[in-house]
Amino acid sequence: MSFDEPSLARLMTASQRGDRAAYRTLLVGCRRWLERYFARRIAPHHIDDLVQETLVSMHRKLATWDSGRAFLPWLAAIARYRWIDMLRRQRDEAELGDNDAAVGAGDEAVHARLSIDHLLALLPPKQAQAITLVKIEGASIAEASQISGQSESLVKVNIHRGLKKLAELIESE
C-alpha cells in the first residue's frame, strides 16, 4: 500500500472514529515515514527510540488533527517536537557521551550527518565540533578533548550550549 498524503489523511479520519484496522495501517505508514524523517536528522542508533516516542505522542494527541488540514505537516510537527525534546534531554544528561555508541561510516550515518550539517553550520565552530565528536561520532569527552584541543569541561559546556542553540534553531524552522 502506498502511504501518500491523501491515504494517510483518510486513514487518520477513520482512526479518529475508532477504526482499529485503519489505525494499525496508519501507524505502519507513519513508522515508515518517521524512519525516513529521522534518518536525515539524527544518529541511526536514536532512530527507533524517537520513532516509538513519536508514535506514542501521536496516539495521545490524535484529537489535535483537524481533518480540514493536511496530515503530514501535523505528523511532522509532532516528530519535530519529540526531536527537540530528545536534544534537550541530551543536553541535560549528566554523563555526556557515556551512552552513545560509535557510529560507523555506512550510508545511514552519512545521511544522518548530511541533514544535520546545515544546522551545525549555524553554530559557533567549537560547539559544532564538540557535538559532532561526542553526539554523532560517539567519542568520549576525553577523546573529544584530545581531538579538538578543548579542555574536557569546555567540551561539556560547548555541547550543552550547542544543543540548546540547536533546539532553538529547529523550533524556529
Place this chain on the structure above:
Amino acid sequence: MKDASIDNLIDDLAGDLTPVRPRRVARGSLWVAAGWVGGAAALIWIFGMREDLAVRGMPPLSMLAFWLTAATGLAATWSALRMGLPGVGRDYGGWRWAVGASLSLPLAALAACIADGHAAMEAARHGFGLRCLVQGLASGLGVGAALFFWLRASAPTSPTRAGWVIGIAAGAAGATIVALHCASDDVVHIALWHGSAVLFSAVAGRLILPRFLRW
C-alpha cells in the same frame, strides 16, 4: 529486536484506540469568550462600570486604547488557540503585529512625558494606578485559564512561546476589562498601569506555564 518492539507497540496502540472528538478552535474560542465576559461581569459587579460609559461612551483616546488592547488580546488568543493544533509551516505569529501596533500607547505616553514631565508624573499618580494593575491581572485570569486548559489538552509544540502568548492574551483581556471600570482618560495612566497588566501577565505566563504545557 527494536523492529519487534515497534511492531508490538503498534499492536498495543491499535488495540488501545478509542474514538476521539477532534478539537476545534471554535470550541476553544467559546471558552475564551466565556472567560472574557466572566471577568468583565465580575469586575463590573464588584467595582462598577465607569459612569460615562452608559451615557456617552468613552472619550476618543480611551476608546482607541481600548480597541488597540482588545486587538492585541484577540490576536494573541487566536494564535494560542491555533498553537494547540500543530502543523509544520503553520503561522502562529499574528499576535506580534497586534503587540507591535499597541506599542504606540507607551510611545505616546513617552512623548507626553517628554513634552511635560511634571504633568505626566501627576497623571501617572492619579487614578489609583496600582489598583488598576491588580484588577487588570485578576480580570484576565478567566481568559488565561481558558487558554491554558485548551493548550494543556492540545499539542503546543513550543511551550515557551505558548506561555508568552497566553500571558499576553490574559493581560490584554484584563486591560480591556479594567478600561470599562477605570475613569482615567490619560494616556500616561493607561499606558503605565493598564499596559503593565499585559507586561506582568506575559512575563508570568512565560515563567510559570511552559513546564505545565510540555507533553
